[in-house]
Amino acid sequence: MIRRLGRLPIFWATLLLLLASLVASQAMTVAMFVLFDPPRPDFNRLSDIADALAGRDHERGGRERALSVTRQPAAPVPDADMTSDPRFTGMLAARIGVPRDRVLLYFEPDQRADLPQRRRARRLVPMRRGEPLFFDTLVAAMETDGGWRVVRTPPAPLLAAWQRRMILWFALCALMLVPFAWVFARLLTRPISRFAAAADRMGHDPLSPSVPEEGPAELRVTAHALNRMQDRLAAYVAERTAMMGAIAHDLRTPLARIAFRIEAAPEPVRDKVQEDIEQMRAMIAATIGFVRGSTRAGDIRPMSLDTLVRRMADAEQEVGRPVRLDAVRPVTIAGDPVALERLVQNLIDNGVAYGGGVTLSLSAETGEAVLTVADRGPGLAPDRIEHVFQPFVRGDPSRNRDTGGIGLGLTIARSIVQDHGGTLILRNRDGGGLKAVCRLPTTYTDDPHVKKAGDQR
Incomplete structure (x- = not known):
């Protein structure tokens, strides 16, 4: 019965609530006149x-x-x-x-x-x-x-006494109507809240689960139209992503032929062309990795983020890279270990390339794990901080592959963080340097419409 009421159009549900409240209040009034004695004049x-x-x-x-x-x-x-x-x-x-x-x-x-x-x-x-x-x-x-x-x-x-009794009776009537009003309001607002949450998820991830087509008739029609738009958007994104991956993949063959044919060229020319070929290969590999990472859902499970950070810092120190640990608190989150390892590696590589070395720290706040990767490099101009998260945009404007990179590291890092429901921002440090602050939720919703581990669209 309650589920049927929740599927009524908003107009009829609101009208039914008003009529039910009117009938209940009139019934209370009749009961008051029947049960109470009429007021006696004071004399x-x-x-x-x-x-x-x-x-x-x-x-x-x-x-x-x-x-x-x-x-x-x-x-x-x-x-x-x-x-x-x-x-x-x-x-x-x-x-x-x-x-x-x-x-x-x-x-x-x-x-x-x-x-x-x-x-x-x-x-x-x-x-x-x-x-x-x-x-x-x-x-x-x-x-x-x-x-x-x-x-x-x-x-x-x-x-007068009878007036106070009347006011008390009407107050009790209003309190008795509150549970019914709460039930009706809940029936109306719960589908709207789910619809808003699903629409917000779709804005961040076109491949997220469809908006549930439930609730009042008007909301079901809107959800159906939004799902159709999401399907078209997902098909468009998939088509463009597949085309980008195919082009990057197919470029490997002509690059291989160019590398083979350049062997006969004079050494100065051959070295310069080989350097360009290696840069193109690195860009192709990064592009293919970016495309694959944007279209595949990982295995999300509980994991110790502090263990991952310590292990990666130790591995970097073993090969002589300037990476050190600051305060690292024990934090457990639900995430994809492979994706999160790539996230931390990209942030480390970015800090080492531009700042000469990084310091890792991990803390726990209310419902969030906060990972900070800080360096003492030149930092960034405030108007370029958000700009560097765009694909193929590099912090170093030079075309030097050793210092400028490909321009996908921060893009991939933010994509991974958003897939885990978190945020990633860059911030200039006092005294010079840049700080990447990554916030990941430590708790996940039980909403069945939210994407879970291994969900595929």
Whole structure:
């Protein structure tokens, strides 16, 4: 049932959520009217007023506006909208047991002007078993020795008890609707999140798995169109990559013939041509390696990155290359050992070629392994740092193969890092030199749509 709701169009899913919320809120409202008693008007009996004036205890009876008793030297002045009735004043004096002229009683009459004064008072102050009930604000006073004893109805609270109960009930209704709203929102947003993640992966790797065609109808249509575009893009990239590899491969034969025929040439000419042939062969080998590395998925498994770094540094030192280790922390990641070895080797070769030597360090941050390869060479101009990651772009503008290289080392290194879900940046060091900072994730998602070890498109 929930899966069917998740496949509804966004319009109908949203409308269904609104209708369900409306029905639930109306059901809660009906239940409130059925289960709760109607609010009772707050009132004070004439006997309560008499007890308060006489100093006797009087029952509050669950009423919110209990009478307050004060003393003052002069008789109280009623509000402008208050009135008095001699009959009720006399009844109050009789209950207290004092003369009529020592008692005052004022109350708010009914505001409808089409009724006579006495009838208005009777509507507002109904008789119950011979005792008047006062529902509105009143002021009563009794003259005593040295002043007046005054009884007043305190101001009405901002929210009555029944209003507070209503607010609490509506808050509980809203809390009960939260789980249903969360389920509907989850049904709508989960496919969108997966779609966004898959689209982002496709932007980095055209050979990544297809976008899952799931969720609301509009999203399925969009995912289908994006998958068709990805297929066309992948076919285009594969065609161009295959053509590049075929051209590089086929160039080996004419180069071999040129090398054979140049043997008969004079020695100065032969040496220069042989040097050019070797450079072309190196470029062809690098191109073929780049093409193969961009189209093959490696075997991704848990591996100790610190062991790999130490082993490669030891191997470089054995052959006399200026490579040394700094702090190397134990870090385990999920990766392709062959590809990561090529990554580290390319960074070392780049640093040795341009900086005269490198220092390797490895640390662990939150969810990431940070590999740093630093040198003390001339560095790079800030506007050329990103430029050197492009294929066949070299840090040394000269055409010397020994110092300029082929121009694919950093391109291949960044491609390997991105295939592992990480980042590779270059940064100039304080005091001179360049630093390559490689960040690789130490944890991988369990999303079944993310490419796993050995996945092939």
